[in-house]
Amino acid sequence: MPEDNVKKIKMTPQRAAILKYLEGNTSHPSAEAIFDAVRKQYPMISFTTVYNTLQTLKDLDRVWELNIDDERKRYDPNVMLHHHLICMECKKIVDIHMDFQLDVPDEKAQGYMISGRHVEFYGLCPKCRNKKKNND
Amino acid sequence: MPEDNVKKIKMTPQRAAILKYLEGNTSHPSAEAIFDAVRKQYPMISFTTVYNTLQTLKDLDRVWELNIDDERKRYDPNVMLHHHLICMECKKIVDIHMDFQLDVPDEKAQGYMISGRHVEFYGLCPKCRNKKKNND
DNA sequence: TGTTACTTTGTAATCATTACATATTAGCGG
DNA sequence: CCGCTAATATGTAATGATTACAAAGTAACA
Known part of the structure:
Protein backbone atom coordinates (compact mmCIF):
# COMPACT_ATOMS: atom_id res chain seq x y z
CA MET A 1 0.00 0.00 0.00
CA PRO A 2 1.20 3.55 -0.62
CA GLU A 3 3.08 4.95 2.37
CA ASP A 4 1.61 8.06 3.84
CA ASN A 5 4.50 10.49 3.65
CA VAL A 6 2.86 13.01 5.96
CA LYS A 7 4.30 12.51 9.42
CA LYS A 8 1.71 12.20 12.15
CA ILE A 9 1.18 14.86 14.73
CA LYS A 10 -1.11 14.60 17.68
CA MET A 11 -4.33 16.18 16.49
CA THR A 12 -5.98 18.74 18.71
CA PRO A 13 -8.88 21.11 18.02
CA GLN A 14 -6.41 24.00 18.03
CA ARG A 15 -4.16 22.38 15.47
CA ALA A 16 -7.12 21.37 13.38
CA ALA A 17 -8.36 24.96 13.35
CA ILE A 18 -4.94 26.29 12.38
CA LEU A 19 -4.52 23.67 9.67
CA LYS A 20 -7.98 24.36 8.34
CA TYR A 21 -7.22 28.06 8.15
CA LEU A 22 -3.93 27.45 6.41
CA GLU A 23 -5.26 24.86 3.95
CA GLY A 24 -5.02 26.39 0.50
CA ASN A 25 -4.44 29.83 2.01
CA THR A 26 -2.40 32.04 -0.30
CA SER A 27 -2.46 35.19 1.83
CA HIS A 28 0.89 34.47 3.49
CA PRO A 29 -0.47 35.25 6.96
CA SER A 30 1.60 36.32 9.93
CA ALA A 31 1.29 34.50 13.24
CA GLU A 32 -0.96 37.31 14.40
CA ALA A 33 -3.22 36.99 11.37
CA ILE A 34 -3.50 33.28 11.99
CA PHE A 35 -4.25 33.87 15.65
CA ASP A 36 -6.95 36.44 14.84
CA ALA A 37 -8.56 34.21 12.24
CA VAL A 38 -8.52 31.05 14.31
CA ARG A 39 -9.76 32.86 17.38
CA LYS A 40 -13.03 33.61 15.67
CA GLN A 41 -13.83 29.91 15.56
CA TYR A 42 -11.90 28.95 18.63
CA PRO A 43 -11.84 31.91 21.03
CA MET A 44 -9.81 30.27 23.78
CA ILE A 45 -6.75 29.54 21.68
CA SER A 46 -3.57 31.16 22.89
CA PHE A 47 -0.95 32.97 20.84
CA THR A 48 1.68 30.59 22.13
CA THR A 49 -0.19 27.66 20.66
CA VAL A 50 -0.13 29.33 17.28
CA TYR A 51 3.62 29.81 17.51
CA ASN A 52 4.15 26.28 18.81
CA THR A 53 2.07 24.79 16.05
CA LEU A 54 3.80 26.83 13.38
CA GLN A 55 7.16 25.67 14.70
CA THR A 56 5.99 22.07 14.59
CA LEU A 57 4.62 22.39 11.08
CA LYS A 58 7.82 24.08 9.98
CA ASP A 59 9.91 21.24 11.40
CA LEU A 60 7.78 18.78 9.45
CA ASP A 61 8.12 20.87 6.29
CA ARG A 62 4.42 21.43 6.19
CA VAL A 63 4.71 25.21 6.22
CA TRP A 64 7.32 27.57 4.93
CA GLU A 65 8.46 30.47 7.10
CA LEU A 66 9.01 33.53 4.94
CA ASN A 67 11.37 36.33 5.94
CA ILE A 68 10.37 38.49 3.02
CA ASP A 69 8.38 40.95 5.17
CA ASP A 70 10.71 43.06 7.28
CA GLU A 71 8.16 43.54 10.03
CA ARG A 72 7.10 40.02 10.85
CA LYS A 73 7.45 36.42 9.80
CA ARG A 74 4.91 35.17 7.33
CA TYR A 75 3.77 31.62 6.79
CA ASP A 76 3.00 29.75 3.61
CA PRO A 77 1.30 26.34 3.60
CA ASN A 78 2.42 25.80 0.03
CA VAL A 79 5.83 24.22 0.36
CA MET A 80 6.28 23.46 -3.33
CA MET B 1 31.05 68.90 -15.09
CA PRO B 2 29.93 65.44 -13.97
CA GLU B 3 27.24 65.74 -11.39
CA ASP B 4 28.03 63.99 -8.15
CA ASN B 5 25.12 61.59 -7.85
CA VAL B 6 25.84 60.82 -4.21
CA LYS B 7 23.54 62.94 -2.11
CA LYS B 8 25.25 64.81 0.68
CA ILE B 9 24.73 63.90 4.30
CA LYS B 10 26.14 65.84 7.23
CA MET B 11 29.38 64.12 8.04
CA THR B 12 30.07 63.22 11.63
CA PRO B 13 32.82 61.08 13.13
CA GLN B 14 30.22 58.44 13.92
CA ARG B 15 28.94 58.31 10.38
CA ALA B 16 32.45 58.32 9.01
CA ALA B 17 33.32 55.34 11.20
CA ILE B 18 30.22 53.45 10.13
CA LEU B 19 30.82 54.23 6.46
CA LYS B 20 34.44 53.21 6.73
CA TYR B 21 33.45 49.90 8.28
CA LEU B 22 30.85 49.26 5.61
CA GLU B 23 33.05 50.29 2.66
CA GLY B 24 33.68 47.17 0.62
CA ASN B 25 32.39 44.99 3.45
CA THR B 26 30.90 41.75 2.15
CA SER B 27 30.06 40.20 5.52
CA HIS B 28 26.46 41.44 5.51
CA PRO B 29 26.70 42.66 9.10
CA SER B 30 23.79 43.12 11.45
CA ALA B 31 23.29 46.41 13.26
CA GLU B 32 24.87 44.82 16.29
CA ALA B 33 27.93 43.67 14.34
CA ILE B 34 28.34 47.19 13.00
CA PHE B 35 27.95 48.62 16.48
CA ASP B 36 30.54 46.26 17.93
CA ALA B 37 33.02 46.92 15.15
CA VAL B 38 32.67 50.68 15.16
CA ARG B 39 32.80 50.84 18.92
CA LYS B 40 36.35 49.56 18.88
CA GLN B 41 37.46 52.71 17.09
CA TYR B 42 34.83 54.98 18.54
CA PRO B 43 33.81 53.70 21.98
CA MET B 44 31.25 56.38 22.75
CA ILE B 45 28.98 55.66 19.82
CA SER B 46 25.45 54.62 20.70
CA PHE B 47 23.40 51.84 19.27
CA THR B 48 20.72 54.32 18.30
CA THR B 49 23.18 56.19 16.14
CA VAL B 50 23.95 53.01 14.26
CA TYR B 51 20.27 52.43 13.61
CA ASN B 52 19.70 56.07 12.67
CA THR B 53 22.60 56.06 10.28
CA LEU B 54 21.54 52.81 8.68
CA GLN B 55 18.07 54.24 8.17
CA THR B 56 19.53 57.33 6.55
CA LEU B 57 21.81 55.33 4.29
CA LYS B 58 18.92 53.09 3.35
CA ASP B 59 16.77 56.08 2.41
CA LEU B 60 19.59 57.34 0.18
CA ASP B 61 19.98 53.88 -1.37
CA ARG B 62 23.50 53.62 -0.09
CA VAL B 63 22.85 50.41 1.82
CA TRP B 64 20.52 47.52 1.26
CA GLU B 65 18.56 46.10 4.17
CA LEU B 66 18.37 42.33 3.87
CA ASN B 67 15.59 40.28 5.46
CA ILE B 68 17.20 37.00 4.53
CA ASP B 69 18.28 36.18 8.10
CA ASP B 70 15.27 35.29 10.22
CA GLU B 71 16.87 36.53 13.42
CA ARG B 72 17.93 40.04 12.54
CA LYS B 73 18.22 42.52 9.73
CA ARG B 74 21.47 42.49 7.82
CA TYR B 75 23.02 45.33 5.86
CA ASP B 76 24.82 45.31 2.56
CA PRO B 77 26.75 48.35 1.28
CA ASN B 78 26.75 46.86 -2.21
CA VAL B 79 23.52 48.12 -3.73
CA MET B 80 24.20 46.80 -7.22
C1' DT C 1 -9.94 2.76 30.84
C1' DG C 2 -5.42 4.17 32.48
C1' DT C 3 -1.19 5.99 31.46
C1' DT C 4 1.96 9.00 29.65
C1' DA C 5 4.14 11.83 26.63
C1' DC C 6 2.80 15.54 24.12
C1' DT C 7 -0.02 19.99 24.05
C1' DT C 8 -2.13 24.04 25.64
C1' DT C 9 -2.35 27.97 28.30
C1' DG C 10 -1.06 32.29 30.60
C1' DT C 11 2.40 34.89 32.02
C1' DA C 12 6.88 36.50 32.12
C1' DA C 13 11.13 37.13 29.76
C1' DT C 14 13.91 38.20 25.82
C1' DC C 15 15.59 40.37 21.85
C1' DA C 16 15.69 43.49 18.08
C1' DT C 17 14.22 47.76 16.92
C1' DT C 18 12.04 52.38 17.48
C1' DA C 19 10.50 56.61 20.01
C1' DC C 20 11.64 60.47 22.40
C1' DA C 21 13.69 64.24 25.00
C1' DT C 22 17.91 66.51 25.68
C1' DA C 23 22.52 67.75 24.57
C1' DT C 24 25.77 68.36 20.85
C1' DT C 25 27.65 69.80 16.46
C1' DA C 26 28.42 70.21 11.18
C1' DG C 27 28.18 73.33 7.93
C1' DC C 28 26.48 77.53 6.20
C1' DG C 29 26.27 82.74 5.98
C1' DG C 30 28.23 86.71 7.33
C1' DC D 1 36.85 83.22 12.26
C1' DC D 2 32.13 83.42 14.55
C1' DG D 3 27.55 82.47 15.44
C1' DC D 4 23.33 80.32 14.17
C1' DT D 5 20.33 76.59 13.24
C1' DA D 6 18.83 72.47 11.50
C1' DA D 7 20.46 68.11 11.69
C1' DT D 8 22.59 64.64 14.55
C1' DA D 9 24.08 61.95 18.75
C1' DT D 10 23.07 60.08 23.04
C1' DG D 11 20.74 57.49 26.77
C1' DT D 12 16.78 55.72 28.25
C1' DA D 13 12.32 54.13 27.86
C1' DA D 14 8.88 51.97 25.04
C1' DT D 15 7.31 48.78 21.64
C1' DG D 16 6.31 44.65 19.24
C1' DA D 17 7.39 40.14 17.83
C1' DT D 18 8.80 35.98 19.48
C1' DT D 19 10.37 32.61 22.99
C1' DA D 20 10.75 30.40 27.64
C1' DC D 21 8.63 28.20 31.27
C1' DA D 22 5.69 25.97 34.62
C1' DA D 23 1.34 24.12 35.50
C1' DA D 24 -2.89 22.05 33.83
C1' DG D 25 -5.10 19.39 30.24
C1' DT D 26 -5.66 15.80 26.73
C1' DA D 27 -4.85 12.64 22.47
C1' DA D 28 -3.68 8.31 21.50
C1' DC D 29 -1.87 4.07 22.60
C1' DA D 30 -1.88 -0.27 25.18
Whole structure:
Protein backbone atom coordinates (compact mmCIF):
# COMPACT_ATOMS: atom_id res chain seq x y z
CA MET A 1 0.00 0.00 0.00
CA PRO A 2 1.20 3.55 -0.62
CA GLU A 3 3.08 4.95 2.37
CA ASP A 4 1.61 8.06 3.84
CA ASN A 5 4.50 10.49 3.65
CA VAL A 6 2.86 13.01 5.96
CA LYS A 7 4.30 12.51 9.42
CA LYS A 8 1.71 12.20 12.15
CA ILE A 9 1.18 14.86 14.73
CA LYS A 10 -1.11 14.60 17.68
CA MET A 11 -4.33 16.18 16.49
CA THR A 12 -5.98 18.74 18.71
CA PRO A 13 -8.88 21.11 18.02
CA GLN A 14 -6.41 24.00 18.03
CA ARG A 15 -4.16 22.38 15.47
CA ALA A 16 -7.12 21.37 13.38
CA ALA A 17 -8.36 24.96 13.35
CA ILE A 18 -4.94 26.29 12.38
CA LEU A 19 -4.52 23.67 9.67
CA LYS A 20 -7.98 24.36 8.34
CA TYR A 21 -7.22 28.06 8.15
CA LEU A 22 -3.93 27.45 6.41
CA GLU A 23 -5.26 24.86 3.95
CA GLY A 24 -5.02 26.39 0.50
CA ASN A 25 -4.44 29.83 2.01
CA THR A 26 -2.40 32.04 -0.30
CA SER A 27 -2.46 35.19 1.83
CA HIS A 28 0.89 34.47 3.49
CA PRO A 29 -0.47 35.25 6.96
CA SER A 30 1.60 36.32 9.93
CA ALA A 31 1.29 34.50 13.24
CA GLU A 32 -0.96 37.31 14.40
CA ALA A 33 -3.22 36.99 11.37
CA ILE A 34 -3.50 33.28 11.99
CA PHE A 35 -4.25 33.87 15.65
CA ASP A 36 -6.95 36.44 14.84
CA ALA A 37 -8.56 34.21 12.24
CA VAL A 38 -8.52 31.05 14.31
CA ARG A 39 -9.76 32.86 17.38
CA LYS A 40 -13.03 33.61 15.67
CA GLN A 41 -13.83 29.91 15.56
CA TYR A 42 -11.90 28.95 18.63
CA PRO A 43 -11.84 31.91 21.03
CA MET A 44 -9.81 30.27 23.78
CA ILE A 45 -6.75 29.54 21.68
CA SER A 46 -3.57 31.16 22.89
CA PHE A 47 -0.95 32.97 20.84
CA THR A 48 1.68 30.59 22.13
CA THR A 49 -0.19 27.66 20.66
CA VAL A 50 -0.13 29.33 17.28
CA TYR A 51 3.62 29.81 17.51
CA ASN A 52 4.15 26.28 18.81
CA THR A 53 2.07 24.79 16.05
CA LEU A 54 3.80 26.83 13.38
CA GLN A 55 7.16 25.67 14.70
CA THR A 56 5.99 22.07 14.59
CA LEU A 57 4.62 22.39 11.08
CA LYS A 58 7.82 24.08 9.98
CA ASP A 59 9.91 21.24 11.40
CA LEU A 60 7.78 18.78 9.45
CA ASP A 61 8.12 20.87 6.29
CA ARG A 62 4.42 21.43 6.19
CA VAL A 63 4.71 25.21 6.22
CA TRP A 64 7.32 27.57 4.93
CA GLU A 65 8.46 30.47 7.10
CA LEU A 66 9.01 33.53 4.94
CA ASN A 67 11.37 36.33 5.94
CA ILE A 68 10.37 38.49 3.02
CA ASP A 69 8.38 40.95 5.17
CA ASP A 70 10.71 43.06 7.28
CA GLU A 71 8.16 43.54 10.03
CA ARG A 72 7.10 40.02 10.85
CA LYS A 73 7.45 36.42 9.80
CA ARG A 74 4.91 35.17 7.33
CA TYR A 75 3.77 31.62 6.79
CA ASP A 76 3.00 29.75 3.61
CA PRO A 77 1.30 26.34 3.60
CA ASN A 78 2.42 25.80 0.03
CA VAL A 79 5.83 24.22 0.36
CA MET A 80 6.28 23.46 -3.33
CA LEU A 81 8.95 25.57 -4.98
CA HIS A 82 7.50 28.91 -5.99
CA HIS A 83 8.37 32.57 -5.69
CA HIS A 84 6.93 35.73 -4.20
CA LEU A 85 6.13 39.30 -5.04
CA ILE A 86 5.77 41.72 -2.15
CA CYS A 87 4.25 45.17 -2.11
CA MET A 88 6.78 47.49 -0.53
CA GLU A 89 3.94 49.69 0.67
CA CYS A 90 1.31 47.43 2.26
CA LYS A 91 3.39 44.21 2.42
CA LYS A 92 0.83 42.18 0.52
CA ILE A 93 2.49 39.07 -0.85
CA VAL A 94 1.38 37.13 -3.91
CA ASP A 95 2.74 33.96 -5.45
CA ILE A 96 4.72 33.80 -8.67
CA HIS A 97 4.67 30.39 -10.23
CA MET A 98 7.49 30.38 -12.71
CA ASP A 99 10.31 28.06 -13.40
CA PHE A 100 13.46 30.17 -13.36
CA GLN A 101 16.82 28.70 -14.19
CA LEU A 102 18.64 29.14 -10.91
CA ASP A 103 21.54 26.74 -11.07
CA VAL A 104 24.70 27.96 -9.43
CA PRO A 105 27.92 26.47 -10.80
CA ASP A 106 30.30 25.06 -8.21
CA GLU A 107 32.84 27.82 -8.66
CA LYS A 108 30.25 30.38 -7.63
CA ALA A 109 28.88 28.39 -4.71
CA GLN A 110 31.95 29.00 -2.53
CA GLY A 111 31.82 25.59 -0.98
CA TYR A 112 28.21 25.85 0.11
CA MET A 113 25.86 22.95 -0.40
CA ILE A 114 22.77 24.59 -1.84
CA SER A 115 19.44 23.04 -0.94
CA GLY A 116 16.89 25.79 -1.48
CA ARG A 117 16.19 28.71 -3.74
CA HIS A 118 13.66 31.48 -3.70
CA VAL A 119 13.13 34.58 -5.81
CA GLU A 120 11.72 37.70 -4.19
CA PHE A 121 10.25 40.45 -6.29
CA TYR A 122 9.58 43.89 -4.84
CA GLY A 123 7.07 46.31 -6.15
CA LEU A 124 3.75 48.01 -5.65
CA CYS A 125 0.44 46.21 -5.62
CA PRO A 126 -2.44 47.58 -7.71
CA LYS A 127 -4.08 49.32 -4.74
CA CYS A 128 -0.93 51.06 -3.61
CA ARG A 129 -0.10 52.10 -7.18
CA ASN A 130 -3.43 53.85 -7.35
CA LYS A 131 -3.00 55.55 -4.00
CA LYS A 132 0.38 56.87 -5.12
CA LYS A 133 -1.07 58.09 -8.40
CA ASN A 134 -3.89 60.00 -6.67
CA ASN A 135 -1.48 61.71 -4.32
CA ASP A 136 0.49 63.31 -7.18
CA MET B 1 31.05 68.90 -15.09
CA PRO B 2 29.93 65.44 -13.97
CA GLU B 3 27.24 65.74 -11.39
CA ASP B 4 28.03 63.99 -8.15
CA ASN B 5 25.12 61.59 -7.85
CA VAL B 6 25.84 60.82 -4.21
CA LYS B 7 23.54 62.94 -2.11
CA LYS B 8 25.25 64.81 0.68
CA ILE B 9 24.73 63.90 4.30
CA LYS B 10 26.14 65.84 7.23
CA MET B 11 29.38 64.12 8.04
CA THR B 12 30.07 63.22 11.63
CA PRO B 13 32.82 61.08 13.13
CA GLN B 14 30.22 58.44 13.92
CA ARG B 15 28.94 58.31 10.38
CA ALA B 16 32.45 58.32 9.01
CA ALA B 17 33.32 55.34 11.20
CA ILE B 18 30.22 53.45 10.13
CA LEU B 19 30.82 54.23 6.46
CA LYS B 20 34.44 53.21 6.73
CA TYR B 21 33.45 49.90 8.28
CA LEU B 22 30.85 49.26 5.61
CA GLU B 23 33.05 50.29 2.66
CA GLY B 24 33.68 47.17 0.62
CA ASN B 25 32.39 44.99 3.45
CA THR B 26 30.90 41.75 2.15
CA SER B 27 30.06 40.20 5.52
CA HIS B 28 26.46 41.44 5.51
CA PRO B 29 26.70 42.66 9.10
CA SER B 30 23.79 43.12 11.45
CA ALA B 31 23.29 46.41 13.26
CA GLU B 32 24.87 44.82 16.29
CA ALA B 33 27.93 43.67 14.34
CA ILE B 34 28.34 47.19 13.00
CA PHE B 35 27.95 48.62 16.48
CA ASP B 36 30.54 46.26 17.93
CA ALA B 37 33.02 46.92 15.15
CA VAL B 38 32.67 50.68 15.16
CA ARG B 39 32.80 50.84 18.92
CA LYS B 40 36.35 49.56 18.88
CA GLN B 41 37.46 52.71 17.09
CA TYR B 42 34.83 54.98 18.54
CA PRO B 43 33.81 53.70 21.98
CA MET B 44 31.25 56.38 22.75
CA ILE B 45 28.98 55.66 19.82
CA SER B 46 25.45 54.62 20.70
CA PHE B 47 23.40 51.84 19.27
CA THR B 48 20.72 54.32 18.30
CA THR B 49 23.18 56.19 16.14
CA VAL B 50 23.95 53.01 14.26
CA TYR B 51 20.27 52.43 13.61
CA ASN B 52 19.70 56.07 12.67
CA THR B 53 22.60 56.06 10.28
CA LEU B 54 21.54 52.81 8.68
CA GLN B 55 18.07 54.24 8.17
CA THR B 56 19.53 57.33 6.55
CA LEU B 57 21.81 55.33 4.29
CA LYS B 58 18.92 53.09 3.35
CA ASP B 59 16.77 56.08 2.41
CA LEU B 60 19.59 57.34 0.18
CA ASP B 61 19.98 53.88 -1.37
CA ARG B 62 23.50 53.62 -0.09
CA VAL B 63 22.85 50.41 1.82
CA TRP B 64 20.52 47.52 1.26
CA GLU B 65 18.56 46.10 4.17
CA LEU B 66 18.37 42.33 3.87
CA ASN B 67 15.59 40.28 5.46
CA ILE B 68 17.20 37.00 4.53
CA ASP B 69 18.28 36.18 8.10
CA ASP B 70 15.27 35.29 10.22
CA GLU B 71 16.87 36.53 13.42
CA ARG B 72 17.93 40.04 12.54
CA LYS B 73 18.22 42.52 9.73
CA ARG B 74 21.47 42.49 7.82
CA TYR B 75 23.02 45.33 5.86
CA ASP B 76 24.82 45.31 2.56
CA PRO B 77 26.75 48.35 1.28
CA ASN B 78 26.75 46.86 -2.21
CA VAL B 79 23.52 48.12 -3.73
CA MET B 80 24.20 46.80 -7.22
CA LEU B 81 21.93 43.93 -8.21
CA HIS B 82 23.32 40.69 -6.86
CA HIS B 83 22.09 37.66 -4.99
CA HIS B 84 22.77 35.84 -1.75
CA LEU B 85 23.47 32.44 -0.34
CA ILE B 86 22.79 31.92 3.35
CA CYS B 87 23.94 29.13 5.60
CA MET B 88 20.86 27.77 7.37
CA GLU B 89 23.07 26.73 10.27
CA CYS B 90 25.31 29.71 11.12
CA LYS B 91 23.55 32.35 9.03
CA LYS B 92 26.71 33.30 7.14
CA ILE B 93 25.78 35.11 3.95
CA VAL B 94 27.87 35.26 0.79
CA ASP B 95 27.29 37.04 -2.48
CA ILE B 96 26.31 35.35 -5.70
CA HIS B 97 27.10 37.45 -8.72
CA MET B 98 25.10 35.95 -11.54
CA ASP B 99 22.78 37.33 -14.10
CA PHE B 100 19.58 35.29 -13.87
CA GLN B 101 16.73 35.84 -16.27
CA LEU B 102 14.02 37.00 -13.91
CA ASP B 103 11.50 38.73 -16.11
CA VAL B 104 7.90 38.29 -15.08
CA PRO B 105 5.34 38.58 -17.85
CA ASP B 106 2.43 40.92 -17.18
CA GLU B 107 -0.09 38.13 -16.84
CA LYS B 108 1.90 36.69 -13.94
CA ALA B 109 2.53 40.02 -12.21
CA GLN B 110 -1.08 40.34 -11.01
CA GLY B 111 -1.12 44.07 -11.50
CA TYR B 112 1.98 44.71 -9.45
CA MET B 113 4.63 47.12 -10.70
CA ILE B 114 7.86 45.24 -10.13
CA SER B 115 10.89 47.31 -9.29
CA GLY B 116 13.28 44.92 -7.58
CA ARG B 117 14.35 41.32 -7.66
CA HIS B 118 16.55 39.19 -5.47
CA VAL B 119 17.39 35.52 -5.39
CA GLU B 120 18.03 33.80 -2.07
CA PHE B 121 19.79 30.48 -1.92
CA TYR B 122 19.72 28.38 1.22
CA GLY B 123 22.28 25.82 2.15
CA LEU B 124 25.17 24.90 4.39
CA CYS B 125 28.49 26.70 4.41
CA PRO B 126 31.71 24.67 4.26
CA LYS B 127 32.29 24.87 8.01
CA CYS B 128 28.81 23.73 8.94
CA ARG B 129 28.95 20.95 6.35
CA ASN B 130 32.03 19.62 8.07
CA LYS B 131 30.52 19.87 11.53
CA LYS B 132 27.51 17.90 10.35
CA LYS B 133 29.70 15.28 8.76
CA ASN B 134 31.75 14.79 11.93
CA ASN B 135 28.63 14.36 14.01
CA ASP B 136 27.45 11.40 11.97
C1' DT C 1 -9.94 2.76 30.84
C1' DG C 2 -5.42 4.17 32.48
C1' DT C 3 -1.19 5.99 31.46
C1' DT C 4 1.96 9.00 29.65
C1' DA C 5 4.14 11.83 26.63
C1' DC C 6 2.80 15.54 24.12
C1' DT C 7 -0.02 19.99 24.05
C1' DT C 8 -2.13 24.04 25.64
C1' DT C 9 -2.35 27.97 28.30
C1' DG C 10 -1.06 32.29 30.60
C1' DT C 11 2.40 34.89 32.02
C1' DA C 12 6.88 36.50 32.12
C1' DA C 13 11.13 37.13 29.76
C1' DT C 14 13.91 38.20 25.82
C1' DC C 15 15.59 40.37 21.85
C1' DA C 16 15.69 43.49 18.08
C1' DT C 17 14.22 47.76 16.92
C1' DT C 18 12.04 52.38 17.48
C1' DA C 19 10.50 56.61 20.01
C1' DC C 20 11.64 60.47 22.40
C1' DA C 21 13.69 64.24 25.00
C1' DT C 22 17.91 66.51 25.68
C1' DA C 23 22.52 67.75 24.57
C1' DT C 24 25.77 68.36 20.85
C1' DT C 25 27.65 69.80 16.46
C1' DA C 26 28.42 70.21 11.18
C1' DG C 27 28.18 73.33 7.93
C1' DC C 28 26.48 77.53 6.20
C1' DG C 29 26.27 82.74 5.98
C1' DG C 30 28.23 86.71 7.33
C1' DC D 1 36.85 83.22 12.26
C1' DC D 2 32.13 83.42 14.55
C1' DG D 3 27.55 82.47 15.44
C1' DC D 4 23.33 80.32 14.17
C1' DT D 5 20.33 76.59 13.24
C1' DA D 6 18.83 72.47 11.50
C1' DA D 7 20.46 68.11 11.69
C1' DT D 8 22.59 64.64 14.55
C1' DA D 9 24.08 61.95 18.75
C1' DT D 10 23.07 60.08 23.04
C1' DG D 11 20.74 57.49 26.77
C1' DT D 12 16.78 55.72 28.25
C1' DA D 13 12.32 54.13 27.86
C1' DA D 14 8.88 51.97 25.04
C1' DT D 15 7.31 48.78 21.64
C1' DG D 16 6.31 44.65 19.24
C1' DA D 17 7.39 40.14 17.83
C1' DT D 18 8.80 35.98 19.48
C1' DT D 19 10.37 32.61 22.99
C1' DA D 20 10.75 30.40 27.64
C1' DC D 21 8.63 28.20 31.27
C1' DA D 22 5.69 25.97 34.62
C1' DA D 23 1.34 24.12 35.50
C1' DA D 24 -2.89 22.05 33.83
C1' DG D 25 -5.10 19.39 30.24
C1' DT D 26 -5.66 15.80 26.73
C1' DA D 27 -4.85 12.64 22.47
C1' DA D 28 -3.68 8.31 21.50
C1' DC D 29 -1.87 4.07 22.60
C1' DA D 30 -1.88 -0.27 25.18
